[in-house]
Amino acid sequence: MNQATDLVGKNALVTGGTTGIGRATAQLLHAAGARVAITGVNADTLAAARRELPPEVQVLRSDARSPEDASELAATLGEHFGSLDIVFLNAGIALLAPFEALTEAHYREQFDVNVRGVAFTLHRLLPLLAPGASVIVCTSVADQRGTAGMSIYSATKGAVAALVRALAVELAPRQIRVNSVSPATILTPIQQKFGLPPEVAAVVAERYTQRIPLGRFGQADEVARAVLFLASPAASFITGVELVVDGGLSAT
Numbered sequence: 001m002n003q004a005t006d007l008v009g010k011n012a013l014v015t016g017g018t019t020g021i022g023r024a025t026a027q028l029l030h031a032a033g034a035r036v037a038i039t040g041v042n043a044d045t046l047a048a049a050r051r052e053l054p055p056e057v058q059v060l061r062s063d064a065r066s067p068e069d070a071s072e073l074a075a076t077l078g079e080h081f082g083s084l085d086i087v088f089l090n091a092g093i094a095l096l097a098p099f100e101a102l103t104e105a106h107y108r109e110q111f112d113v114n115v116r117g118v119a120f121t122l123h124r125l126l127p128l129l130a131p132g133a134s135v136i137v138c139t140s141v142a143d144q145r146g147t148a149g150m151s152i153y154s155a156t157k158g159a160v161a162a163l164v165r166a167l168a169v170e171l172a173p174r175q176i177r178v179n180s181v182s183p184a185t186i187l188t189p190i191q192q193k194f195g196l197p198p199e200v201a202a203v204v205a206e207r208y209t210q211r212i213p214l215g216r217f218g219q220a221d222e223v224a225r226a227v228l229f230l231a232s233p234a235a236s237f238i239t240g241v242e243l244v245v246d247g248g249l250s251a252t
Helices: 020-031 043-052 067-080 104-128 151-170 189-193 198-211 220-231
Strands: 011-014 035-040 058-061 084-089 129-138 177-183 242-245
Touching: 011 020, 020 035, 020 084, 020 220, 035 043, 035 067, 043 058, 058 067, 067 104, 084 104, 084 220, 104 129, 104 151, 129 151, 129 220, 151 177, 177 220, 220 242
Parallel strands: 011 035, 011 084, 035 058, 084 129, 129 177, 177 242
Antiparallel strands: none
16 A cells, blocks of 8 residues: 555545445545544445455444434544544535426425535534545536536535635644546436436447546446545645546546
8 A cells, every 4th residue: 555545544524425436435445554433324325345355344323414414424433543634525416407407306306416415424524524524515516517408516616615715724723635536428327316317328328438538438437536636645735625526528
């Protein structure tokens, strides 16, 4: 293991860690030597994670929408780990719809998970964060680029991107670094939840592929490696940044 990314003795939490980017990150942090806990809310993916991940990885049910669950999560982690060195706030949802079809439920569900969930989970975990801890939030290139059908999702990611910058300054006296990773089109199960018919999803995927300079969608482990970097001593003087992982899409 490269000394710069050696996490032996570190305690890590990955929210939304049962699938996709979260799961890939949990596996990579564990491989780097960290003790890892992950959260999820879907019974099937929780069960699969318990079966398939190394037995040392703690798999916990916790709903990102619930401040009460966040409090219980903090109590559990305090009991098992004592403190946290790495927190990857990855739990999130994306619901695509034209703005003219906006409903209160569509708005509320995305803000409850993507913004409220990040804020209150971190708030409850704050007493556990050790000096030198690294907090990473999963944002999206959608917070920088306008995309039809993604107005509310983009707004949630813009909100947490701003939160990251503010908290990087506020938590710096405790030597806590706060950054974000900003993926673009990554092949994960979240795309299956967009609500698009398969034929429409295929057309959208092809159009996006044509716009990406590297000519393909990204893989979950490629984002996980960016998280590992931000969590590691290699990024010890980096805070308040949004690390884009998008195959060059933002440059076009």
